[in-house]
Amino acid sequence: MKLGVLMSEYRAGTDTLNRLSAEKLGVIFVGNGAYHATVKENGKASPVLEKAATFYVLAEDLESRGYDASAVDGRVKVVTYSDLVDLVFNDYEKIIWI
Amino acid sequence: MGKLTIGCFSSLVGSLSLDFAVKLSEAAVKKGHKVDLWLSGNAVMLSKKGQKAFRDYSYVQKTVDELIKAGNLQVTACEACAEARGYHKEDTMEGCKRFSMDWYLASCFDADRVLLIGGD
Numbered sequence: 001m002k003l004g005v006l007m008s009e010y011r012a013g014t015d016t017l018n019r020l021s022a023e024k025l026g027v028i029f030v031g032n033g034a035y036h037a038t039v040k041e042n043g044k045a046s047p048v049l050e051k052a053a054t055f056y057v058l059a060e061d062l063e064s065r066g067y068d069a070s071a072v073d074g075r076v077k078v079v080t081y082s083d084l085v086d087l088v089f090n091d092y093e094k095i096i097w098i
Numbered sequence: 099m100g101k102l103t104i105g106c107f108s109s110l111v112g113s114l115s116l117d118f119a120v121k122l123s124e125a126a127v128k129k130g131h132k133v134d135l136w137l138s139g140n141a142v143m144l145s146k147k148g149q150k151a152f153r154d155y156s157y158v159q160k161t162v163d164e165l166i167k168a169g170n171l172q173v174t175a176c177e178a179c180a181e182a183r184g185y186h187k188e189d190t191m192e193g194c195k196r197f198s199m200d201w202y203l204a205s206c207f208d209a210d211r212v213l214l215i216g217g218d
Contacts, residue, residue, distance in 0.1 A: 006213070008114070008115065008118075031114045031115070031118065032114075081121050081124070081125035082125050084122065084125065085102075085122070085129050085131065086129075088102065088126075088211050088213070089100050089102075089210065095211060095213045097213060097215045
Protein backbone atom coordinates (compact mmCIF):
# COMPACT_ATOMS: atom_id res chain seq x y z
CA MET A 1 0.00 0.00 0.00
CA LYS A 2 1.11 3.55 -0.71
CA LEU A 3 0.53 5.51 2.48
CA GLY A 4 0.72 9.26 2.97
CA VAL A 5 1.02 10.52 6.55
CA LEU A 6 0.18 14.10 7.42
CA MET A 7 2.25 14.84 10.52
CA SER A 8 0.88 17.85 12.34
CA GLU A 9 2.81 17.80 15.64
CA TYR A 10 6.44 18.18 16.59
CA ARG A 11 6.46 16.72 20.12
CA ALA A 12 3.92 13.98 19.47
CA GLY A 13 3.15 11.43 16.82
CA THR A 14 6.64 9.99 16.36
CA ASP A 15 5.74 6.73 18.15
CA THR A 16 2.76 6.27 15.86
CA LEU A 17 4.85 7.02 12.79
CA ASN A 18 7.49 4.49 13.86
CA ARG A 19 4.85 1.76 13.96
CA LEU A 20 3.72 2.40 10.41
CA SER A 21 5.07 0.55 7.43
CA ALA A 22 4.02 0.65 3.83
CA GLU A 23 5.23 -0.37 0.42
CA LYS A 24 5.66 3.35 -0.22
CA LEU A 25 5.56 5.80 2.67
CA GLY A 26 5.29 9.56 2.36
CA VAL A 27 5.43 11.91 5.35
CA ILE A 28 4.06 15.39 4.85
CA PHE A 29 4.87 17.84 7.61
CA VAL A 30 2.05 20.29 8.23
CA GLY A 31 1.28 22.67 11.07
CA ASN A 32 3.81 22.33 13.89
CA GLY A 33 5.07 19.20 12.17
CA ALA A 34 6.98 21.63 9.93
CA TYR A 35 9.59 21.89 12.70
CA HIS A 36 10.74 18.36 11.84
CA ALA A 37 11.98 19.75 8.55
CA THR A 38 13.98 22.60 10.06
CA VAL A 39 14.88 22.30 13.73
CA LYS A 40 18.18 20.82 14.85
CA GLU A 41 18.25 19.93 18.53
CA ASN A 42 21.78 19.55 19.91
CA GLY A 43 23.00 19.84 16.33
CA LYS A 44 20.95 16.87 15.18
CA ALA A 45 18.10 16.85 12.70
CA SER A 46 14.79 15.29 13.67
CA PRO A 47 15.07 11.50 14.08
CA VAL A 48 11.87 11.24 12.06
CA LEU A 49 13.96 11.99 8.97
CA GLU A 50 15.87 8.72 9.49
CA LYS A 51 12.77 6.72 8.58
CA ALA A 52 12.62 5.12 5.13
CA ALA A 53 10.14 7.52 3.58
CA THR A 54 9.74 10.42 1.22
CA PHE A 55 9.40 13.70 3.10
CA TYR A 56 7.52 16.86 2.26
CA VAL A 57 6.77 20.06 4.15
CA LEU A 58 3.95 22.46 3.45
CA ALA A 59 5.42 25.82 2.36
CA GLU A 60 2.72 27.93 3.99
CA ASP A 61 3.19 26.29 7.39
CA LEU A 62 6.94 26.64 7.05
CA GLU A 63 6.73 30.34 6.24
CA SER A 64 4.19 31.08 8.97
CA ARG A 65 6.80 29.80 11.44
CA GLY A 66 9.52 32.11 10.11
CA TYR A 67 11.39 29.67 7.90
CA ASP A 68 12.09 29.59 4.20
CA ALA A 69 13.22 26.79 1.92
CA SER A 70 16.89 27.42 2.73
CA ALA A 71 16.30 26.24 6.31
CA VAL A 72 14.81 22.93 5.24
CA ASP A 73 16.73 19.66 5.58
CA GLY A 74 17.90 18.35 2.21
CA ARG A 75 15.78 15.20 2.59
CA VAL A 76 12.56 17.23 2.62
CA LYS A 77 10.79 18.68 -0.39
CA VAL A 78 8.81 21.91 0.03
CA VAL A 79 5.29 21.66 -1.40
CA THR A 80 2.27 23.92 -1.79
CA TYR A 81 -1.37 23.06 -1.09
CA SER A 82 -1.76 22.48 -4.82
CA ASP A 83 1.13 20.00 -4.77
CA LEU A 84 -0.43 18.33 -1.75
CA VAL A 85 -3.66 17.75 -3.66
CA ASP A 86 -1.65 16.00 -6.37
CA LEU A 87 0.13 13.86 -3.78
CA VAL A 88 -3.21 12.86 -2.26
CA PHE A 89 -4.79 11.87 -5.55
CA ASN A 90 -1.81 10.60 -7.52
CA ASP A 91 0.92 9.34 -5.21
CA TYR A 92 -0.73 7.78 -2.16
CA GLU A 93 -3.73 5.44 -1.91
CA LYS A 94 -4.40 6.13 1.76
CA ILE A 95 -3.89 9.35 3.67
CA ILE A 96 -3.83 9.58 7.45
CA TRP A 97 -3.42 12.45 9.93
CA ILE A 98 -1.33 12.11 13.07
CA MET B 99 -11.06 14.37 -11.45
CA GLY B 100 -11.64 12.72 -8.10
CA LYS B 101 -13.58 13.12 -4.93
CA LEU B 102 -12.00 13.82 -1.55
CA THR B 103 -13.95 13.41 1.67
CA ILE B 104 -12.51 15.15 4.71
CA GLY B 105 -13.84 14.33 8.14
CA CYS B 106 -12.96 17.09 10.55
CA PHE B 107 -13.46 16.20 14.20
CA SER B 108 -13.33 18.38 17.27
CA SER B 109 -11.58 21.45 15.93
CA LEU B 110 -12.91 24.88 16.78
CA VAL B 111 -12.93 27.78 14.35
CA GLY B 112 -9.45 29.27 14.62
CA SER B 113 -7.71 25.92 15.07
CA LEU B 114 -4.85 24.99 12.78
CA SER B 115 -6.40 21.71 11.68
CA LEU B 116 -9.70 23.30 10.66
CA ASP B 117 -7.83 25.97 8.67
CA PHE B 118 -5.85 23.18 7.04
CA ALA B 119 -9.03 21.32 6.08
CA VAL B 120 -10.48 24.41 4.43
CA LYS B 121 -7.27 25.31 2.59
CA LEU B 122 -6.86 21.74 1.32
CA SER B 123 -10.50 21.77 0.20
CA GLU B 124 -9.93 25.05 -1.62
CA ALA B 125 -6.82 23.73 -3.40
CA ALA B 126 -8.61 20.52 -4.41
CA VAL B 127 -11.67 22.35 -5.73
CA LYS B 128 -9.44 24.73 -7.72
CA LYS B 129 -7.89 21.69 -9.39
CA GLY B 130 -11.34 20.44 -10.41
CA HIS B 131 -11.88 17.83 -7.71
CA LYS B 132 -15.01 17.43 -5.63
CA VAL B 133 -14.73 17.76 -1.88
CA ASP B 134 -17.11 16.72 0.88
CA LEU B 135 -16.25 18.31 4.20
CA TRP B 136 -17.85 16.63 7.20
CA LEU B 137 -17.81 18.66 10.41
CA SER B 138 -18.11 16.82 13.69
CA GLY B 139 -17.60 17.72 17.34
CA ASN B 140 -16.53 21.34 17.84
CA ALA B 141 -15.79 21.64 14.11
CA VAL B 142 -19.53 22.10 13.48
CA MET B 143 -19.08 25.76 14.40
CA LEU B 144 -17.49 26.35 11.00
CA SER B 145 -20.96 26.05 9.46
CA LYS B 146 -22.62 28.55 11.80
CA LYS B 147 -23.73 31.74 10.15
CA GLY B 148 -22.82 35.20 11.37
CA GLN B 149 -19.08 34.68 11.91
CA LYS B 150 -17.15 37.95 11.95
CA ALA B 151 -13.69 38.66 10.60
CA PHE B 152 -11.16 40.14 13.01
CA ARG B 153 -7.65 41.27 12.25
CA ASP B 154 -5.05 38.61 13.08
CA TYR B 155 -7.75 35.99 13.67
CA SER B 156 -8.44 33.09 11.41
CA TYR B 157 -11.49 33.66 9.21
CA VAL B 158 -12.36 30.95 6.71
CA GLN B 159 -16.13 31.36 6.42
CA LYS B 160 -15.78 33.61 3.37
CA THR B 161 -13.66 30.99 1.60
CA VAL B 162 -16.14 28.25 2.48
CA ASP B 163 -19.05 30.37 1.27
CA GLU B 164 -17.33 31.11 -2.05
CA LEU B 165 -16.41 27.46 -2.64
CA ILE B 166 -19.93 26.25 -1.90
CA LYS B 167 -21.39 28.81 -4.29
CA ALA B 168 -18.88 27.89 -6.99
CA GLY B 169 -19.86 24.22 -6.65
CA ASN B 170 -17.72 21.13 -5.98
CA LEU B 171 -17.64 21.68 -2.21
CA GLN B 172 -20.29 20.29 0.10
CA VAL B 173 -20.11 21.13 3.78
CA THR B 174 -22.21 19.10 6.19
CA ALA B 175 -22.30 19.39 9.95
CA CYS B 176 -23.17 16.61 12.36
CA GLU B 177 -26.67 17.49 13.47
CA ALA B 178 -26.37 15.96 16.93
CA CYS B 179 -23.01 17.69 17.55
CA ALA B 180 -24.57 21.02 16.58
CA GLU B 181 -27.66 20.61 18.73
CA ALA B 182 -25.51 19.49 21.67
CA ARG B 183 -23.73 22.85 21.41
CA GLY B 184 -26.94 24.89 21.28
CA TYR B 185 -26.45 25.56 17.59
CA HIS B 186 -29.79 25.12 15.88
CA LYS B 187 -30.90 24.64 12.28
CA GLU B 188 -31.87 28.29 11.78
CA ASP B 189 -28.28 29.31 12.66
CA THR B 190 -26.78 27.28 9.81
CA MET B 191 -24.83 29.13 7.16
CA GLU B 192 -26.51 29.22 3.77
CA GLY B 193 -25.38 26.33 1.59
CA CYS B 194 -24.26 24.12 4.49
CA LYS B 195 -26.19 21.00 5.43
CA ARG B 196 -26.88 19.14 8.66
CA PHE B 197 -27.24 15.40 8.79
CA SER B 198 -26.45 12.36 10.89
CA MET B 199 -23.17 10.48 10.51
CA ASP B 200 -24.80 8.29 7.84
CA TRP B 201 -24.07 11.13 5.41
CA TYR B 202 -20.37 11.01 6.25
CA LEU B 203 -20.20 7.24 5.89
CA ALA B 204 -21.95 7.36 2.52
CA SER B 205 -19.58 10.08 1.38
CA CYS B 206 -16.53 8.03 2.46
CA PHE B 207 -17.72 4.96 0.55
CA ASP B 208 -18.21 7.09 -2.56
CA ALA B 209 -14.87 8.93 -2.33
CA ASP B 210 -11.57 8.33 -4.10
CA ARG B 211 -9.65 9.57 -1.06
CA VAL B 212 -10.66 10.00 2.58
CA LEU B 213 -8.84 12.08 5.17
CA LEU B 214 -9.91 12.03 8.79
CA ILE B 215 -8.49 14.86 10.84
CA GLY B 216 -8.69 14.08 14.52
CA GLY B 217 -9.34 16.25 17.50
CA ASP B 218 -6.95 18.86 18.86
